[in-house]
Amino acid sequence: MGPALARRLLWTYCGLTLGFLCAPIVIVVVVSFNATEFIQFPPRGWSLRWYENYLGARQWIEPTLLSLRVAAVTMVLSTVLGTAAAIGLTRGRFRGRRVAEFFFVSPMVVPSIVLAIGLYLLLARFRLVGQPLALYLAHSVVATPLVIVIVSAALRTTDAAIELAARSLGAGYFRTLWHVTLPSILPAVLSGAAFAFLASFDEVVLAIFLGGPTATTLPKRMWESVRYEIDPTLTAISTLLALIPIVLLAALAVARRTLTSATAPPAGIEG
Amino acid sequence: MTAGGDLARPVPGGPGRYWRSRQGLALAVPLAFFVALYLYPLSRLFAWSFFSPGFTLEHYAKLFGEPAYLRALRNTSQISLWVTVIALLLGYPLAYLMTVVSLRTRAILVVLVLVPFWTSVLVRTFAWMVILGRRGLINQVLMSWGVTHRPLALIYNMLGVQIGMVHVLLPFMVFPLLSVMSRIDSALVTAARSLGASPRQAFLRIFLPLSLPGVSAGCVLVFLLAVGFYITPALLGGEGQVTFATLIELVVRDLLDWNFGASLGVFLLTVVGTLFVLFSTVLGLDRLTGQGRA
Numbered sequence: 170m171g172p173a174l175a176r177r178l179l180w181t182y183c184g185l186t187l188g189f190l191c192a193p194i195v196i197v198v199v200v201s202f203n204a205t206e207f208i209q210f211p212p213r214g215w216s217l218r219w220y221e222n223y224l225g226a227r228q229w230i231e232p233t234l235l236s237l238r239v240a241a242v243t244m245v246l247s248t249v250l251g252t253a254a255a256i257g258l259t260r261g262r263f264r265g266r267r268v269a270e271f272f273f274v275s276p277m278v279v280p281s282i283v284l285a286i287g288l289y290l291l292l293a294r295f296r297l298v299g300q301p302l303a304l305y306l307a308h309s310v311v312a313t314p315l316v317i318v319i320v321s322a323a324l325r326t327t328d329a330a331i332e333l334a335a336r337s338l339g340a341g342y343f344r345t346l347w348h349v350t351l352p353s354i355l356p357a358v359l360s361g362a363a364f365a366f367l368a369s370f371d372e373v374v375l376a377i378f379l380g381g382p383t384a385t386t387l388p389k390r391m392w393e394s395v396r397y398e399i400d401p402t403l404t405a406i407s408t409l410l411a412l413i414p415i416v417l418l419a420a421l422a423v424a425r426r427t428l429t430s431a432t433a434p435p436a437g438i439e440g
Numbered sequence: 441m442t443a444g445g446d447l448a449r450p451v452p453g454g455p456g457r458y459w460r461s462r463q464g465l466a467l468a469v470p471l472a473f474f475v476a477l478y479l480y481p482l483s484r485l486f487a488w489s490f491f492s493p494g495f496t497l498e499h500y501a502k503l504f505g506e507p508a509y510l511r512a513l514r515n516t517s518q519i520s521l522w523v524t525v526i527a528l529l530l531g532y533p534l535a536y537l538m539t540v541v542s543l544r545t546r547a548i549l550v551v552l553v554l555v556p557f558w559t560s561v562l563v564r565t566f567a568w569m570v571i572l573g574r575r576g577l578i579n580q581v582l583m584s585w586g587v588t589h590r591p592l593a594l595i596y597n598m599l600g601v602q603i604g605m606v607h608v609l610l611p612f613m614v615f616p617l618l619s620v621m622s623r624i625d626s627a628l629v630t631a632a633r634s635l636g637a638s639p640r641q642a643f644l645r646i647f648l649p650l651s652l653p654g655v656s657a658g659c660v661l662v663f664l665l666a667v668g669f670y671i672t673p674a675l676l677g678g679e680g681q682v683t684f685a686t687l688i689e690l691v692v693r694d695l696l697d698w699n700f701g702a703s704l705g706v707f708l709l710t711v712v713g714t715l716f717v718l719f720s721t722v723l724g725l726d727r728l729t730g731q732g733r734a
Contacts (some may be wrong), residue, residue, distance in 0.1 A: 172639055183537045186530045190556045191569035193602050208570055210577040254470035261464030263696045271720055278716050280668025286692055287481030310478050330728040371560035388562050395566055407563040414558035
């Protein structure tokens with residue numbers, strides 16, 4: 170087998186794999202403009218009726234607003250907690266740092282169903298199940314590790330000596346944090362915040378268990394709907410949800426480019 | 441103490457050491473939060489699983505004693521193993537392709553994996569229901585072509601669960617592989633070639649062995665995520681595909697047996713925890729996100 174043929178085979182194989190990854194999303198986007206009651210591909214007629222259905226129904230809009238609120242609070246909470254933890258983990262020197270690192274990242278791999286029943290038992294005792302507060306707290310448990318991972322990676326590449334220099338020149342802890350540390354990791358903090366928002370907005374399992382009958386987020390409402398029937402309105406909602414990561418990744422790429430060119434120290438200072 | 445600390449330390453034990461020892465304090469609030477809302481709830485599950493109200497092992501005995509629960513255990517390991525193998529077979533060539541193309545092409549390929557990766561799992565699973573369902577798009581096509589007269593069962597069975605889970609977990613295979621492969625010195629492969637190795641030999645004897653840490657990282661990660669996965673098996677699986685995660689939901693919600701549910705949760709947590717310890721000690725935590733640096 171010649172190298173050219175091998176390469177073509179590799180491209181074909183990987184093209185199919187990428188098709189497998191992307192096709193379902195493309196298909197849902199296309200069928201969301203379907204005009205008929207029955208989902209068809211390709212659609213025989215086009216319309217925006219499923220989008221109208223979504224925007225016109227309180228049963229969809231109220232969960233959407235709640236999801237936005239929960240995601241916003243989660244974003245703020247987990248960005249603050251995650252950035253503080255990342256600073257402590259990367260800059261601190263103390264015994265058990267590796268264990269702490271392990272502990273703070275571990276919620277990313279704990280099955281959410283296990284976390285959900287654990288938190289249910291705890292929050293039910295405080296009568297918080299069904300309250301938005303339960304969701305703020307629970308979502309922050311799974312969103313904070315994302316922020317920690319992203320911000321820690323950025324902190325490891327910035328030079329801690331600059332912070333020491335600021336300190337030895339008389340700046341206090343918070344002044345150093347605000348004027349030296351945070352500006353240098355701002356792009357990472359922003360992307361951490363964005364991913365925390367997204368993680369909360371898409372979160373399903375914790376929301377099902379802790380939302381109770383009253384605090385229904387958009388994913389919880391979708392979950393309830395999808396278990397009984399395939400409502401074409403869901404294709405419109407899915408399309409809107411699929412747009413979020415695309416917009417987010419694009420916005421982050423742009424933000425990172427402008428921020429790094431604006432805040433990067435002159436060449437030569439960085440090792 | 442690193443060089444940075446020594447530089448900024450005019451007197452022994454001066455501000456450098458003081459500064460670094462105080463930096464750990466930034467952890468106090470996040471630590472309190474995680475102990476209260478993460479460590480404590482999980483440790484309560486341990487308590488629930490062993491007491492009822494006195495100390496007992498009956499919940500664990502039930503788990504290993506009843507065929508229905510053993511079947512869930514078998515289903516879970518079977519599904520997770522298959523998903524890991526398929527993800528490796530699809531992911532390895534893809535990660536390899538990313539390392540041999542130009543940086544620009546690589547960026548495009550990475551985005552094509554990242555966008556589905558960050559799309560809601562619920563949306564992606566729903567998409568598979570639209571495609572594979574009884575009146576789904578594939579069955580529409582097959583029936584209109586006359587290939588089959590009755591719709592094929594593509595979901596609510598093992599096939600559906602595997603397709604859906606491979607789709608969700610494939611990026612977790614690709615990114616660790618890519619992070620390891622992109623650090624392999626391509627000069628080694630070139631050297632092997634110039635010493636007379638065929639492309640196949642150079643790949644099998646040089647590149648493949650050097651990429652094995654990525655293979656193990658990706659496999660452990662995909663397997664441990666698959667073991668505890670809930671959404672996709674719950675939506676795409678049938679009655680025969682009860683997994684550990686869906687069993688927990690069933691026991692807690694329908695049977696209201698929180699003690700037994702807790703013991704299932706503890707068991708699942710032990711399996712996942714062991715794999716995660718293995719993953720992080722052998723392979724390093726930074727591989728988790730594929731952002732690892734040398």
